Amino acid sequence: MGNEKMQVNFAPGMTEATLRVIELHEENELPVLEPDKVELAGTIGSVHEFLLKRISEKEQINQKRCYILVDREKMTLKLVTNETDSRNKATVRGELKYYPKFLEFGINTSKTWEPVQLSKFFKMNRAFFKDAQYNMELVTVLKNFKASIDSKVENSRQDNGSRTDNYSQVVNSNLPASFNLIVPIFKGRPAEEIEVEIIADVDGRNIRLSLCSPGAEVIVEEERNKAIDEQLLLIRKLAPDIAIIEQ
Numbered sequence: 001m002g003n004e005k006m007q008v009n010f011a012p013g014m015t016e017a018t019l020r021v022i023e024l025h026e027e028n029e030l031p032v033l034e035p036d037k038v039e040l041a042g043t044i045g046s047v048h049e050f051l052l053k054r055i056s057e058k059e060q061i062n063q064k065r066c067y068i069l070v071d072r073e074k075m076t077l078k079l080v081t082n083e084t085d086s087r088n089k090a091t092v093r094g095e096l097k098y099y100p101k102f103l104e105f106g107i108n109t110s111k112t113w114e115p116v117q118l119s120k121f122f123k124m125n126r127a128f129f130k131d132a133q134y135n136m137e138l139v140t141v142l143k144n145f146k147a148s149i150d151s152k153v154e155n156s157r158q159d160n161g162s163r164t165d166n167y168s169q170v171v172n173s174n175l176p177a178s179f180n181l182i183v184p185i186f187k188g189r190p191a192e193e194i195e196v197e198i199i200a201d202v203d204g205r206n207i208r209l210s211l212c213s214p215g216a217e218v219i220v221e222e223e224r225n226k227a228i229d230e231q232l233l234l235i236r237k238l239a240p241d242i243a244i245i246e247q
Contacts, residue, residue, distance in 0.1 A: 006021075034087065035087055035088060037089075038090035038091070038092075039090070039093075040090075040091070040093065041093040041094075041095065042092075042093075042094060042095075043094060043095065043097065043187065043188060044077065044095060044096040044097075044188070044227055044228070044231055045188075045231060046077075046093070047068065047077045047078075047079045047093075048238065050079065050092045051079070051235060051239050052238060059088075060082065060088075060090065061081060061239070063239050063240075063241035065081070065082055065083050065084065065085075066079065066080060066081045066082075066083065066239075066242045066243075067079075067080055067083060067244070067245060068080075068235065068244045068245065069245055070228065070244060070245065070246045071247045072225065072228060072246070072247075074095075075097075075224055076093060076094065076096075077228065077231060078091060078092070078094075079091065079092040079093075079094075079242075094231070096187075097186065098185065098187070099183065099186055101183060101184075102183050102184065102185050104121075105125075105181070105183075105196075105211055106210070106211055107194075107196060107212070107213050107216055108211075108212060108213060109210075110210075111210065113209045113210070113211075114207070115142045115145035115207060116142070116143060116145075118142050118198075119138075119140075119143040119145075122135060122138055122139050122142065123139045129179065129180070129181060129182075130179075130181065130182050130193060131180070135179075137176075138176050138179060141176050145207075175198050175200055178195050178196060178197045178198075179195075179196055180193055180194065181193070181194050185216065185223060186224075186227065189223055189227065192216075192219050194216040194219065195213060195215050196211050196212070196213045197212045197213065198212075199211070199212050
């Protein structure tokens with residue numbers, strides 16, 4: 001250490017202490033680390049929110065070196081900054097996501113229900129029905145659906161008729177009318193009123209029910225484009241020189 005002087009200050013009340021000095025023979029330097037990759041993902045408004053807070057950071061947001069990819073099928077916006085700098089490139093992905101409860105209903109999907117199973121689900125989700133009284137009636141009908149169908153098949157079967165055809169005919173005639181739900185289809189978007197039909201798939205005595213709503217499909221298309229276009233308008237106002245590319 002040579003003849004360097006060192007001054008040690010004791011805490012109040014201390015009269016002695018042990019001082020350990022370690023001499024390093026090599027220069028102690030911190031390693032040079034690569035910058036962390038910025039890869040963010042969030043709701044559909046994430047790209048605009050990121051730009052709003054970072055637009056003044058010229059090293060990160062050079063509009064001529066950024067671009068946004070729009071994928072309407074996947075309902076995503078993806079911002080890429082510092083496009084030619086692999087060390088400082090950042091990506092921010094915003095996605096329009098379905099409302100979880102809407103997905104649970106399985107509307108316009110391959111999801112199927114047993115009548116009793118659907119009855120229990122409707123009962124627990126009465127809050128999303130436009131008419132609570134009709135919900136209770138629907139729950140009761142579905143709860144007793146199989147027993148009611150079996151009884152009516154026996155009464156309607158003719159000696160020369162097909163038992164399967166009779167069963168299918170009675171099932172379809174006994175299904176409840178369509179009902180209305182009031183539920184958001186996408187996260188962060190307002191609730192929509194949609195008409196839903198119950199479709200029966202009959203295989204002998206096995207019945208599977210599915211939920212169908214042409215109106216919901218129309219809303220999905222309209223709301224998807226509306227939500228994305230709203231974000232693109234905000235982004236263009238904030239950062240007009242960023243290239244926006246539709247995929």
